[in-house]
Each structure stands twice: as C-alpha cells, then as structure tokens.
Amino acid sequence: MTAPRTSPSQDDGYNFAYLDEQTKRMIRRAILKAVAVPGHQVPFGSREMPLPYGWGTGGIQVTASIIGLKDVLKVIDQGADDTTNAVSIRRFFAKTAGVATTEKTDEATIIQTRHRIPEMGLGDDQIIVYQVPIPEPLRWLEPRETETRKMHGLADYGVMHVKLYEDIAKYGHIETSYDYPVLVNDRYLTAPSPIPKFDNPKMHGMGALQLFGAGREKRIYAIPPFTRVASLDFEDHPFEVQAWDQSCAICGADDSYLDEVITDDQGGSMFVCSDTDYCQRRVAAGHKGAGDA
Amino acid sequence: MMDAYRQNHDDGPLLRAAGISHFYGDRIGCRDVGFELWPGEILGVVGESGSGKSTLLNCLSSQIVPIAGRLSYRLRTGETADIYDLSEAERRMLMRTDWGFVHQNPRDGLRMGVSAGANVGERLMAVGERHYGNIRGQVTDWLGRVEMDMDRMDDLPTQFSGGMQQRVQIARNLVTGPRLVFLDEPTGGLDVSVQARLLDLLRGLTNDLGLSAVIVTHDLAVARLLSHRLMVMRRGEVVEQGLTDQVLDDPQHAYTQLLVSSVLQT
Numbered sequence: 001m002t003a004p005r006t007s008p009s010q011d012d013g014y015n016f017a018y019l020d021e022q023t024k025r026m027i028r029r030a031i032l033k034a035v036a037v038p039g040h041q042v043p044f045g046s047r048e049m050p051l052p053y054g055w056g057t058g059g060i061q062v063t064a065s066i067i068g069l070k071d072v073l074k075v076i077d078q079g080a081d082d083t084t085n086a087v088s089i090r091r092f093f094a095k096t097a098g099v100a101t102t103e104k105t106d107e108a109t110i111i112q113t114r115h116r117i118p119e120m121g122l123g124d125d126q127i128i129v130y131q132v133p134i135p136e137p138l139r140w141l142e143p144r145e146t147e148t149r150k151m152h153g154l155a156d157y158g159v160m161h162v163k164l165y166e167d168i169a170k171y172g173h174i175e176t177s178y179d180y181p182v183l184v185n186d187r188y189l190t191a192p193s194p195i196p197k198f199d200n201p202k203m204h205g206m207g208a209l210q211l212f213g214a215g216r217e218k219r220i221y222a223i224p225p226f227t228r229v230a231s232l233d234f235e236d237h238p239f240e241v242q243a244w245d246q247s248c249a250i251c252g253a254d255d256s257y258l259d260e261v262i263t264d265d266q267g268g269s270m271f272v273c274s275d276t277d278y279c280q281r282r283v284a285a286g287h288k289g290a291g292d293a
Numbered sequence: 294m295m296d297a298y299r300q301n302h303d304d305g306p307l308l309r310a311a312g313i314s315h316f317y318g319d320r321i322g323c324r325d326v327g328f329e330l331w332p333g334e335i336l337g338v339v340g341e342s343g344s345g346k347s348t349l350l351n352c353l354s355s356q357i358v359p360i361a362g363r364l365s366y367r368l369r370t371g372e373t374a375d376i377y378d379l380s381e382a383e384r385r386m387l388m389r390t391d392w393g394f395v396h397q398n399p400r401d402g403l404r405m406g407v408s409a410g411a412n413v414g415e416r417l418m419a420v421g422e423r424h425y426g427n428i429r430g431q432v433t434d435w436l437g438r439v440e441m442d443m444d445r446m447d448d449l450p451t452q453f454s455g456g457m458q459q460r461v462q463i464a465r466n467l468v469t470g471p472r473l474v475f476l477d478e479p480t481g482g483l484d485v486s487v488q489a490r491l492l493d494l495l496r497g498l499t500n501d502l503g504l505s506a507v508i509v510t511h512d513l514a515v516a517r518l519l520s521h522r523l524m525v526m527r528r529g530e531v532v533e534q535g536l537t538d539q540v541l542d543d544p545q546h547a548y549t550q551l552l553v554s555s556v557l558q559t
Contacts, residue, residue, distance in 0.1 A: 161423070
C-alpha cells in the first residue's frame, strides 16, 4: 500500500478523511459484522465529530471509514444536493480527504444521505450511507435497551404491529409515513432511518450496499446488496407508498417524491421533486412541468 | 363447570410444583412449596404482606427462576414440560398463548401509551395474527365479555378508571384462550362495589372457560369467593392447605386461626 496521496486541496493538518487510522479500523470491523448479520445493530465506539449530534455524525464516520482516494462522493439532505447539511459534509470530505465530489447520482461511488434514497436506481458498484437518529425501531414501544435486545434475539416483534394497529384504529389507514419499519432478510426488524415510506421499496433487492450509522446512539447496521427487505403491514391493510395528485412543477415527473414549496404569503405553493439531481436531469432531457415558476 | 372439571381430571394435574425455594441473599422468599393444580381448578394463596406470596407467584409464572424446585406443566399437546428447562423463547411463547398474568397494578400489565383495543390485540399480533379485521373482531368480542363500553375501545388506558383498566388487563390476558392464569391481587386498590363486580366477572369467566388459576390475595373474602383450594403462607412457607371452606371454617394452624379471626365479623 502506498501512503495516502495529498491532493492540492487536502488540508495537511488532518489525517486522511479526518478520523485516525485506528478508529477507522474499529468502524470497519463493526461494518463487516453488520454486513454479515443483515439488519442487526452493531455497537461501535462513536467519536466526537466536528458537527453536532443529529447532523449526521454517524453517517460521516461510516463514510470516513470506507472512503478511498479514488472514490467520488455525493451527499444529499432530503434529496437535495444544495442544502446546508449536504454542502457542509461534501466540503468536509473534499477538505480532509481531497476526494472528488459530485451531484450526479450515477457518477458517485459513495452517497451519504439524510432522509432520502435517490430516485435513480443504484448499482452494485455503489454504497449508500444513511444518517440515522434512532436506530432502534422498537424504541418508542419498549424503552428498555436490555429488553429490545432480547426481543431482537428472539425475533419477538409482535409489538411493532401494535403501532400499525393503532394507526388504523385512529386514522383508518397506516399513518406512519417515514421511518417505516422493515424486516431485513426475514429476520431482523430494522429502522430504515427517517426516509419516507415512498423509498422503502427501493431498499428491497437494491444493488448497492446500504450502510447505516447512528453517531449518538453508537450503532452501525447494514443491508447487503440484493437482500430481501419487507415493509410490515396487515393482510387487509397492505403496505402502500405515498402518491400525489400533482406532478413536479419544474420537470413534470409523476413518479418521484414531491416536496410542497410555499411560494408566497397568499397560500400559493408548488410541488417539486425532492431529488434535485433527478429533476435537473429530466429538465436537461427536455421535460417540462406545468409550473410557471 | 363441574363437568369440565371432571372431564379433564383423568389426564392428571395441569401444573405440578415441588420444592420451590427462592432466597434473596439471606432472606427467604419462599421455601419448599409444593402443590398440584388440576384443570379447571382455582388455587388461592393467602397470607399477610411479606409472606412470600408474590415471590411464589413470580416463580410459578417463571418470571423468576427459583434457586431450587421443579415445576412441570402439561402442554396442550399432552406432553409434560419442565418449565425451568424451557428456553427463554419457549417460555415467552407459553406466557403469551397458554398462560396469563394479571398484575395488581394495571400499569404493570398494560401498555399505557396505546389504546385499550391495541392492548387486547397485542397477544394476537405477537403470535402471528396479521389480519386487522380479525384482530379487531376478537378485540371487540373480548372487550364485550369484560363488560367494557365499545366506544372506549380506541381510548388510552390512562383515561380509564382503575376498575376499567383492570378489565382491559383481564381481556388482554384471556384473548388467546389461555388455560392457566396467574392473578396477583386482582382487586387490590379498587373500591368495594367495583371489587364486587370484578369478582363476579372473574368468577363467571373462569367458570365459562374452565380456566385454571393461581390467585394471590390477602383478602380472605376474595379467596373464599373465587378459589376452590387454599394455601396459607407465612414467612415463605406453606403452613396449611386444603379446600377453601375447610381452611376458612375450620382452621387448624395457629396462624390461619389468627388470619381468619382478624377479619371483621358481620
């Protein structure tokens, strides 16, 4: 192995990708274990990072441990490449690792995400890293960590359906719309991080390796490529994703996850793709939306 | 009920405890307790506070594995299982299908953050029921059987009175049709008129379903009303056991005599 190359833009004051080599090895061991047991939460020694908990400290540590000189990094926050969190983390790695960054989904080898999966299908040469606030899907139903671990050990997951039951009893349908619990590889109940349930079907059989990092909660888990991921549901209330009456005002897409954007103080709003890269590609390909914005 | 009682009698006891002893450090929880519980039979355990009733109940329901003793249970399949030798997964399965545990304080036995209906339906979902309509139907049926108003089904237990919470807890335990129920002071902390209605309900349910039960209480009136046989405990040991009427009307042990005589006579 050659010593890490210092690119012109890399800051010499830091080790490659900020974390020291021992920490990266520790995190890689946790990742290997997580990949070996799909959906199982592996504890790791989460480090203090130069950004607050809740801003992606887990995801950033996972990315730092797997990123190499030749990687191309894309970072999205709620689907967008140009929001504060995404811009900051992209700049962080450009500075500390000197790696190339991109906004194009298909050019990236590593995609770190907060709350979305890109609309474009991911391939087996890519890795997606999720930022996770609460890795334990049973947490709101069972506050004791000792008990949730036992429940995972025994695959004792009936209580998760209690939450879905409660939704139907209250609203007539399953109201849970993000962080919708999934069963990975028919074994472990797993929190998909707060992605909209619109993205849940994309996790099933995905070509890319999916890594999840929770910095504050000190847990890493993973879904290997082409793994079965099932969203929980009832036989008479099957899992459904969100749908919109509108299509994107900019690119006219009717198959992507839409954000409602308030445009004035008179209650005016428009619906646009949450995935900015997807939207721009469609516009470049000549698609147009009905929006006059 | 007596028919069901006799019918099942030939198959041998449902639960057999022998030499159950548990200590907390140097302190005695219970010592050398043994009995047989037959199908359809209700066993009362009485004694003052600190006499080891609750420790015994926790040992019997395998929430504590005692330091010494054997507990064998006849499964639905007819086989006899040694409860303390079962794996945690098997014990949990038994606990939520064939057994029930009604806590004195409904807060210990209910999920206070979800509706009454979800509380009752939880066991069904835990054993794999995945059809909302079916779950809803059974929940409605059971809330009816414990005389709850249907329009309270989707309310939180925190919004219920103590008596109603206890009814929900009972329905939650009986929904999977258990054969054995453990009750820890089920009427404790309720006022007398609510107690009376709850006791009526419990007696009706155990009769109709042919349930076996172990009921721990310090209230001799409750014991007389519900249980067929009675065990009197003192300082962790059983000092007297026999048919309920026999023990209460003709107590032999000095402590039982004291216990019986300390109830206000009307």
